[in-house]
Amino acid sequence: MENPICLNSNTYHGYTLEEAVQGAVASGIHAIEIAAVRGYTEHVRADMSEAEVDAVLALLAANDLTAVGLCGHTNILTEDGRTAFVENLDLARRLGVQYVVTSAGETHGDASIIDDDTEVVEHLRQLAEEAARRDLTLAIETHGNNYATGGQVSALLAKVGAANLRIAYDTGNVIFYGGTEPYDDLDAHAAEVVDIHLKDKTGAQAEWNFPAVGRGDLDVARVLSILEARGCAAPLSIEIEFTSAGPSSVEEVHEALAHSVRTIRTIRTIAN
Secondary structure (H helix, E strand, O other), rough: OOEEEEEEEEHOOOOHHHHHHHHHHHOOOOOEEEEEOOOOOOOOOOOOHHHHHHHHHHHHOOOOOOOEEEEEOOOOOOOHHHHHHHHHHHHHHHHOOOOEEEOOOOOOOOOOOOOOOOHHHHHHHHHHHHHHHHHEEEEEEOOOOOOOOOOOHHHHHHHOOOEEEEEEEHHHHHHOOOOOOOHHHHHHHHEEEEEEOOOOOOOOOOEEOOOOOOOOOOOOOHHHHHHHHHHEEEEEEEEEEEEEEEOOOHHHHHHHHHHHHHHHHHHHHOOO
């Protein structure tokens, strides 16, 4: 089974959900992972009224798009962050998605060093229980100083021991934060992966440069081959974060997304 191609709407950071939907439709995408990251990319929000949620669902339905996941990142190390995350779980339930993604630290600029993960484990155990009550999977993204690789997240998940706690594997973050290539790491932990943030990376490790899929150094064909070999059917949630300067226009974002989709489809055609 081919991994469904999905748009991570954080690709349209600084632009509207309607513009993200336009880009998805133009690229022939039928699945979307919607960003609900407070103060950053808020394409949906936990405080939306029923009418607002209905409008989002109607927008997606009219464009043959299914919401499969929610980027609900908060800082779960803080009480306020955990409260906000539970609110995002409620939002995810209202939107009918399958999984909600967060990192296990600060949402951005993760500078914390976690020497003792006892509190993190307990927080995740409680949040996984909250997710389970809503029939949701909680996905921890490879992100930040402490849990940048699949191996590090997998070890954390083993300590928590929750069946609905899985990995959101970000191929670019593993390089940027973890300083390692994603291939062997993904191969070893693909069975735990519920979501792939398919993100390319170029330049030096610590350089913020995440171009369209196929324009960086990521061996996309190798990633797809690993997923197929391991029977991992997680969505390929395309995430393009450009450089620190950001894209010059929404048209540049549309073009980068279209290129990413063509890259994936070309690789699949060659493989078949």
